[in-house]
Amino acid sequence: MGGGRRAAERAVAVLDGIAAAVGWIGVALAAAGLLASLALVGYSVAMRYFLNMPVPWTDELVGYLLVAIVMLAAADSLRRGEHIGVDVLTERLGERGRRITAAFGLLSVLVTGAALAVDGWDTVAFTKMLGILSTGYLQMPMHIPQALVPIGGALLALAALAGLARMAVGRPPLEDGGGHGVLPPSAKAE
Amino acid sequence: MTFLLILGGVVLLLFTGLPIFTGLGLFSAGLMLATQGDLGAVSEIVFGKLNTYLLVAIPLFTLMAHVMIRGRVVDDLYGTAHTLTRHLPGGLGIATVAACTVFAAISGSSVATALTIGAVAIPQMIRYGYDPKAAYGVVAAGGTLGILIPPSGPMVLYGVVSDTSIGGLFMAGVVPGMLIAGIFALWCVVQDKLSDRPVTREPAPSAREVAAALRRSFWALMLPVIVLGGMYLGVFTATEAAGVGALAALLVAVFAYRGFGWRDLWESAVDSCRTSSMLFMILAAAGVFGHALTKLRIPQEMVELVAHLGVGPIGFLLAVMLLLFVLGMFLETISIILITTPVVLPVMAHLNIHPIWYGILLTINLELALITPPVGMNLFTIKAITRAPMEQIIRGVMPYVLLLLLGLGLVMAFPGLALWLPGTMAFR
Amino acid sequence: ADATVMRISHQLPPAHHIAKLVEQFAADVEQRTGGKVDVQTFGSEQAYKADQNHPAVARGQVEAAVSVNFQWGNTIPEMNVLTLPYFFTDLKRIEKFPGSDLNKLLDAKLLEKGVRSVAWFYTTRQSIFTSAKAPLLKVEDFKGIKIRGLNKLVDNGLTAVGAAPAAMPGSEVYQALQTGVIDAGLTDLSAAYSRKFYEVQKYGTVTPFFSVYFHMYVNPKWWDGLPADQRTAIAEAAAKAERDAIPLTEKTAEDAVTQLREKGMTLHVQTPDEVKAFEAAMQPAVLEAFRKSSADAPKAIDLANKL
Ligand code: NA
Ligand code: NA
Numbered sequence: 001m002g003g004g005r006r007a008a009e010r011a012v013a014v015l016d017g018i019a020a021a022v023g024w025i026g027v028a029l030a031a032a033g034l035l036a037s038l039a040l041v042g043y044s045v046a047m048r049y050f051l052n053m054p055v056p057w058t059d060e061l062v063g064y065l066l067v068a069i070v071m072l073a074a075a076d077s078l079r080r081g082e083h084i085g086v087d088v089l090t091e092r093l094g095e096r097g098r099r100i101t102a103a104f105g106l107l108s109v110l111v112t113g114a115a116l117a118v119d120g121w122d123t124v125a126f127t128k129m130l131g132i133l134s135t136g137y138l139q140m141p142m143h144i145p146q147a148l149v150p151i152g153g154a155l156l157a158l159a160a161l162a163g164l165a166r167m168a169v170g171r172p173p174l175e176d177g178g179g180h181g182v183l184p185p186s187a188k189a190e
Numbered sequence: 191m192t193f194l195l196i197l198g199g200v201v202l203l204l205f206t207g208l209p210i211f212t213g214l215g216l217f218s219a220g221l222m223l224a225t226q227g228d229l230g231a232v233s234e235i236v237f238g239k240l241n242t243y244l245l246v247a248i249p250l251f252t253l254m255a256h257v258m259i260r261g262r263v264v265d266d267l268y269g270t271a272h273t274l275t276r277h278l279p280g281g282l283g284i285a286t287v288a289a290c291t292v293f294a295a296i297s298g299s300s301v302a303t304a305l306t307i308g309a310v311a312i313p314q315m316i317r318y319g320y321d322p323k324a325a326y327g328v329v330a331a332g333g334t335l336g337i338l339i340p341p342s343g344p345m346v347l348y349g350v351v352s353d354t355s356i357g358g359l360f361m362a363g364v365v366p367g368m369l370i371a372g373i374f375a376l377w378c379v380v381q382d383k384l385s386d387r388p389v390t391r392e393p394a395p396s397a398r399e400v401a402a403a404l405r406r407s408f409w410a411l412m413l414p415v416i417v418l419g420g421m422y423l424g425v426f427t428a429t430e431a432a433g434v435g436a437l438a439a440l441l442v443a444v445f446a447y448r449g450f451g452w453r454d455l456w457e458s459a460v461d462s463c464r465t466s467s468m469l470f471m472i473l474a475a476a477g478v479f480g481h482a483l484t485k486l487r488i489p490q491e492m493v494e495l496v497a498h499l500g501v502g503p504i505g506f507l508l509a510v511m512l513l514l515f516v517l518g519m520f521l522e523t524i525s526i527i528l529i530t531t532p533v534v535l536p537v538m539a540h541l542n543i544h545p546i547w548y549g550i551l552l553t554i555n556l557e558l559a560l561i562t563p564p565v566g567m568n569l570f571t572i573k574a575i576t577r578a579p580m581e582q583i584i585r586g587v588m589p590y591v592l593l594l595l596l597g598l599g600l601v602m603a604f605p606g607l608a609l610w611l612p613g614t615m616a617f618r
Numbered sequence: 619a620d621a622t623v624m625r626i627s628h629q630l631p632p633a634h635h636i637a638k639l640v641e642q643f644a645a646d647v648e649q650r651t652g653g654k655v656d657v658q659t660f661g662s663e664q665a666y667k668a669d670q671n672h673p674a675v676a677r678g679q680v681e682a683a684v685s686v687n688f689q690w691g692n693t694i695p696e697m698n699v700l701t702l703p704y705f706f707t708d709l710k711r712i713e714k715f716p717g718s719d720l721n722k723l724l725d726a727k728l729l730e731k732g733v734r735s736v737a738w739f740y741t742t743r744q745s746i747f748t749s750a751k752a753p754l755l756k757v758e759d760f761k762g763i764k765i766r767g768l769n770k771l772v773d774n775g776l777t778a779v780g781a782a783p784a785a786m787p788g789s790e791v792y793q794a795l796q797t798g799v800i801d802a803g804l805t806d807l808s809a810a811y812s813r814k815f816y817e818v819q820k821y822g823t824v825t826p827f828f829s830v831y832f833h834m835y836v837n838p839k840w841w842d843g844l845p846a847d848q849r850t851a852i853a854e855a856a857a858k859a860e861r862d863a864i865p866l867t868e869k870t871a872e873d874a875v876t877q878l879r880e881k882g883m884t885l886h887v888q889t890p891d892e893v894k895a896f897e898a899a900m901q902p903a904v905l906e907a908f909r910k911s912s913a914d915a916p917k918a919i920d921l922a923n924k925l
Contacts, residue, residue: 041433
């Protein structure tokens with residue numbers, strides 16, 4: 001019994017480690033994308049205003065980067081409990097009730113992530129088959145940025161799966177019980 | 191009837207506490223599956239909602255807020271606000287409304303306004319003894335001014351869809367924006383007077399204290415000047431203003447304040463991504479929900495229903511306002527504009543309702559949408575900042591829902607509030 | 619039996635003359651089929667964004683859509699042939715286009731991309747260069763001017779005269795012109811009125827810079843599965859709308875000149891000599907880039923020249 005439980009815990013720890021690492025890579029890429037967007041906007045303004053040489057492709061690229069920021073950071077946000085739910089009723093539940101609603105929430109993320117991954121992949125395949133290019137300057141094959149949606153969905157599904165696995169072995173569903181929001185811990189409201 | 195069933199279903203699902211984006215997303219996907227037999231290429235809709243250059247202002251303003259917090263630029267800014275308003279009842283509340291009004295003139299987005307000001311104002315208000323609920327409420331509601339005071343992203347969208355003058359809409363938003371800001375500020379005073387433990391008032395600052403405070407926060411105060419000035423002088427667009435603001439905040443944090451290193455920049459970026467990802471997943475899911483409603487032709491049928499009642503302009507407007515309010519509980523601003531405006535317009539033209547006036551009434555409704563539960567983007571923004579229970583945030587915001595309704599009623603009763611300023615200029 | 623549903627998605631605001639034409643088409647189809655075809659229009663991007671209409675129709679998420687020809691420019695380069703500077707703006711060409719070999723070539727290209735084209739709505743052949751500080755009368759006036767561009771191909775013509783084309787979302791243009799982020803606008807003549815550019819721009823130069831078409835296309839599988847009488851009725855209504863578009867667009871453009879002047883804009887309508895000078899300066903660079911853009915682009919030019 002005890003050995004089986006330890007093995008289960010080890011397996012969950014491995015899965016959780018993978019999900020954490022993948023989530024971290026996702027959010028790191030997203031952060032790089034955000035800083036790149038910042039640089040692109042600054043570059044675009046400077047080129048147009050100071051050098052009178054508008055750059056016609058930055059807007060399009062920033063749009064794709066926005067998809068990347070959202071989709072790639074979503075899994076890490078889930079691990080840190082950033083994704084908000086209406087907690088008006090669940091706050092009133094006991095320990096058991098909270099675990100049930102938490103599991104239901106993770107399950108809903110698993111299904112949503114899987115749906116985005118599967119449907120998103122269909123979309124990518126279809127766009128690629130038709131050879132659709134963007135209407136802008138980059139002439140971007142649209143299936144490339146579109147692939148961010150199924151990738152983000154898969155990341156979300158993995159993070160949700162890891163959360164459910166943690167719950168199955170009695171650990172809290174989220175990493176360190178949730179993040180601190182925008183405020184640094186020292187400035188927290190309560 | 192279908193409409194009520196759908197909304198009831200969403201409410202039930204959301205109150206189980208599951209993440210809002212999965213609640214809206216799964217519900218919409220289920221609607222599509224039931225009505226057209228497939229998922230409706232939902233990922234394509236999600237991609238389209240996110241691949242929107244204009245929305246980049248939100249993560250960039252988020253980054254600006256994070257940089258200002260980590261760089262401690264914020265502390266001085268609020269210290270100054272406190273010095274200037276500490277002798278007034280509800281002083282910091284007034285200062286927060288004023289800060290929202292100024293930031294609203296920089297930003298076309300309410301989420302960006304609530305986020306930037308909220309990250310600054312809420313901890314400080316609590317530190318100076320305000321009830322947390324009052325702090326959540328004033329920031330969530332004050333932030334909504336972002337779309338009523340020009341520039342305004344939603345007004346641009348409405349202007350494009352309805353062929354209404356964007357300049358005229360912007361001008362028309364100024365007076366109602368100031369009026370509602372005034373109502374909010376007044377409420378801060380009243381709230382403090384009504385409170386059983388009002389915030390301790392301190393003596394008014396001396397001229398020397400004021401000068402010292404202004405000197406200390408000089409560079410922080412220059413940020414809105416740079417952003418506003420650059421935008422109105424044609425150096426950059428309203429969307430680019432977010433990027434320029436973040437860059438300027440970065441420069442101020444690094445050079446005027448020191449101690450802001452690469453690590454701080456990286457962590458600010460990571461935190462901004464997490465917040466933005468959460469907000470945009472909800473935005474995309476609400477977009478999918480709106481898309482499903484459109485495909486089921488629900489807004490169309492509601493408006494046709496009202497139009498056939500033959501109730502005249504005022505009756506029609508009241509009914510549309512009610513519809514907007516109810517939709518606003520569940521959808522976000524972009525979806526509401528896109529799915530209602532094209533169906534309302536023909537009736538509006540027929541009843542001779544002024545499109546600029548309607549645009550302002552619509553925008554005030556969108557402000558309400560941002561703070562009405564269960565789906566209110568500014569509620570989520572406050573939640574992201576503070577991690578407070580949703581119930582506290584909703585309670586804090588409730589008085590402001592009523593005050594916004596009051597503002598809406600005033601602009602309905604006195605169209606001149608919206609139409610006078612554009613009327614004095616070329617816009618008609 | 620239930621009515622056949624034909625959902626049409628498009629990007630145009632309800633007041634646009636082509637949006638009104640689509641509504642007329644919808645009513646016409648319902649009348650011709652005695653209500654057996656229920657046409658539902660979804661304008662103003664309320665259902666799909668402009669560039670999502672193509673995959674939505676190809677995948678059968680909606681039955682039909684109306685898109686602007688140059689939106690296809692990167693995916694189907696030949697679609698730009700109608701929008702080359704000073705090339706397809708002769709009314710005779712526009713009148714001969716329906717049913718022509720050029721029309722057939724473009725329809726075939728669209729079918730390769732999964733949609734069947736059913737009608738071409740001529741939308742404009744009159745553009746306007748707008749500015750706030752000084753009028754843009756001569757080719758030299760464009761030197762160093764920041765102007766809102768159209769797309770990569772057409773912008774070659776603007777760079778050829780020394781202008782600096784900037785890209786920005788349509789919704790930001792009004793404000794950018796107002797604050798001076800860009801110096802000049804380039805838009806369809808009637809759009810300059812409906813988008814109220816006259817509020818922020820003093821000068822306008824009316825020029826036959828390019829033509830634009832909005833075209834309607836349907837899901838091929840849905841189309842082939844329609845009962846023959848319904849398909850005929852839709853095709854006839856589409857052909858009628860296609861014909862109606864020409865006088866409608868001409869009238870709209872004519873009205874716009876008067877309306878813009880009434881709003882206090884100083885307009886200059888280019889003389890034939892001025893048109894020739896602009897053509898000589900702006901067309902070659904674009905034509906060259908267009909020829910290189912795909913194997914069938916030169917053929918599209920030849921077919922257009924036969925009209
Ligand atoms: Na604003
Ligand atoms: Na709401």
